[in-house]
Amino acid sequence: MTILACSQCQATLNCNVDDINACWCNELPAILPLDSTTTSCLCRDCTLTKINLFLNALYQQPLKNQLSFAASFSSHNPLIENLDYTMQNNYMVFSRWFFLKRGTCCKNNCKNCPFKNTKLTSDAK
Structure with missing residues (x-):
C-alpha cells in the first residue's frame, strides 16, 4: 500500500497499486474512459465528481x-x-x-x- 496525494485536491489517500483488486477504487464502477489526462490516483470524492461530470454529459444524449x-x-x-x-x-x-x-x-x-x-x-x- 502506498500513501499518495490526490492529483486533483491533494488529499491523502491510500493506493494499493500492487493489488488493484484490493484497492478502494475497485469498489467504484469503471465508468470513466481512460485518457491521457488520467496520470495518477484521485481520492474517492474527486473520482466521484469526475464520474458525475462524465454522466452529466451522457445525460445530454438521447x-x-x-x-x-x-x-x-x-x-x-x-x-x-x-x-x-x-x-x-x-x-x-x-x-x-x-x-x-x-x-x-x-x-x-x-x-x-x-x-x-x-x-x-x-x-x-
Whole structure:
C-alpha cells in the first residue's frame, strides 16, 4: 500500500497499486474512459465528481444511448452514495444513474427518473 496525494485536491489517500483488486477504487464502477489526462490516483470524492461530470454529459444524449451505456453496469452492487443516490432529509434519493442502470420506470414519479415525459419503455431498450 502506498500513501499518495490526490492529483486533483491533494488529499491523502491510500493506493494499493500492487493489488488493484484490493484497492478502494475497485469498489467504484469503471465508468470513466481512460485518457491521457488520467496520470495518477484521485481520492474517492474527486473520482466521484469526475464520474458525475462524465454522466452529466451522457445525460445530454438521447435516452436510448444513455440506457445502452448504463446496461453494462446494471449488476454493479452495492449502491454508492453520491453516485447511485444522495441522502436528503434522512431519505435516500436515487440518482438518474441508478434509474438508467435499472432500465425501467417504477411509475412512482421519482425525482430523478429519466423516463418522465417519454414514451420509451423498458421494451424499447
